[in-house]
Amino acid sequence: MIFYIILRRETNKLFYYYIQMIFDNLLIFAILYFTGGTNSIFEILYFVNIVTGSFFLFAKGGFTIAVMSTLGYSLILFGEYFGFIVSPYKLEPFRDTTLENLIIKAFIYILSYFLLAAISGYLSERLQVRSTEEIAKIRLRIKDIIEHIPMSIIILNESLIITDFNKRSKELFKKIETNKSFKDVDNEVLPYITSQKRHQFLKNNEYYTMTSEKITYKGKYDDFYIIVISNITDIIEYENKLITKEKMEVIGELSASIAHEIRNPMSNIKGAAKILLEEEPDEMKQHPMFKIVLEEIERLNELVIDFLEFSRTRQIVAEQLALRDLLKETLAVETKSNIIDLSKLPEGSTIVGDKNKIIQVLVNLISNSIDAVEGIENPLIEIIYAREEHYDSVSI
Numbered sequence: 001m002i003f004y005i006i007l008r009r010e011t012n013k014l015f016y017y018y019i020q021m022i023f024d025n026l027l028i029f030a031i032l033y034f035t036g037g038t039n040s041i042f043e044i045l046y047f048v049n050i051v052t053g054s055f056f057l058f059a060k061g062g063f064t065i066a067v068m069s070t071l072g073y074s075l076i077l078f079g080e081y082f083g084f085i086v087s088p089y090k091l092e093p094f095r096d097t098t099l100e101n102l103i104i105k106a107f108i109y110i111l112s113y114f115l116l117a118a119i120s121g122y123l124s125e126r127l128q129v130r131s132t133e134e135i136a137k138i139r140l141r142i143k144d145i146i147e148h149i150p151m152s153i154i155i156l157n158e159s160l161i162i163t164d165f166n167k168r169s170k171e172l173f174k175k176i177e178t179n180k181s182f183k184d185v186d187n188e189v190l191p192y193i194t195s196q197k198r199h200q201f202l203k204n205n206e207y208y209t210m211t212s213e214k215i216t217y218k219g220k221y222d223d224f225y226i227i228v229i230s231n232i233t234d235i236i237e238y239e240n241k242l243i244t245k246e247k248m249e250v251i252g253e254l255s256a257s258i259a260h261e262i263r264n265p266m267s268n269i270k271g272a273a274k275i276l277l278e279e280e281p282d283e284m285k286q287h288p289m290f291k292i293v294l295e296e297i298e299r300l301n302e303l304v305i306d307f308l309e310f311s312r313t314r315q316i317v318a319e320q321l322a323l324r325d326l327l328k329e330t331l332a333v334e335t336k337s338n339i340i341d342l343s344k345l346p347e348g349s350t351i352v353g354d355k356n357k358i359i360q361v362l363v364n365l366i367s368n369s370i371d372a373v374e375g376i377e378n379p380l381i382e383i384i385y386a387r388e389e390h391y392d393s394v395s396i
Contacts, residue, residue, distance in 0.1 A: 025068045037087035051120045059121025066117035070110045152229035206233040270297045302356045316354045323349045330362045340381045365396045
């Protein structure tokens with residue numbers, strides 16, 4: 001119990017191991033003396049002591065215990081023969097054994113001691129080497145895992161001195177170094193380390209969350225702090241997107257009711273235009289303005305739907321379109337179409353897309369171009385078409 005209490009707190013345990021082995025040898029000698037000397041069944045304890053010494057102190061310790069066992073056993077063996085050591089439980093010294101036989105017996109025991117010390121020492125050292133290699137591999141693997149964890153991990157001692165950190169920590173804190181106070185690295189998060197409270201902070205335009213935990217060993221080892229910092233920028237952005245999505249869903253529901261109210265007048269206008277078209281003479285029905293009115297009402301209806309249902313995904317209806325005819329149809333209602341030149345458009349040029357959406361784009365571009373040349377003498381707007389490797393381009 002005394003040795004256990006001492007060794008529990010002692011860092012240099014080698015000296016106490018040898019003291020323990022010497023004490024064990026003296027104890028074995030006393031046990032043999034009081035239990036019959038060389039006739040005692042406890043002679044085997046010397047072998048047990050050698051194996052124990054080899055286990056804790058390896059080959060050097062095993063041979064040291066073998067030497068002490070040789071001295072102890074030889075002393076009691078020859079002491080009984082010459083009569084200066086007599087066990088209380090052995091009535092008289094033995095005289096039926098010659099000195100030569102006694103020396104042979106001693107030699108056999110001594111040889112056994114050293115042979116056992118050699119074997120057990122070798123095995124314990126091999127076991128230690130193997131264990132050391134395995135531990136080194138495990139430590140290296142753990143270090144690699146920590147290095148590649150997508151979080152910053154920092155270890156501080158009780159004085160808040162940095163003892164270890166991984167690669168992510170170096171990327172986050174440029175000033176971080178071992179044996180450096182964390183106060184000199186980042187003083188803002190320092191209070192949250194000692195209080196072990198979860199903390200969220202902004203650094204380099206990114207959001208991070210930090211957790212700190214103090215690991216205590218109650219005196220067996222030094223206490224330390226482990227700090228884990230995670231990048232939560234993606235989570236924050238995702239939360240913002242969810243909030244935006246929820247708002248858009250509310251707007252979408254509101255837009256659906258508004259769209260119903262707006263599309264009703266549009267339907268009435270379209271129906272009235274069709275009735276007027278039916279009442280006109282046949283020669284007037286071919287007038288292009290009737291067709292333009294109906295198509296523009298339809299396009300306006302599509303525009304209202306797109307505007308009010310922007311939060312929904314709308315399927316694009318793609319078709320092959322003749323670009324020159326599409327532009328002529330677009331310019332038919334444009335009052336300043338005379339300043340727009342289509343001469344550079346090649347005959348037969350076609351594009352693929354949603355007709356209504358492309359018309360809307362063309363209307364916006366042409367309208368902006370007309371506004372841009374307003375006030376210029378003899379303005380001219382050219383529309384140029386070019387076919388690239390993977391797409392068609394229209395320049396205005």
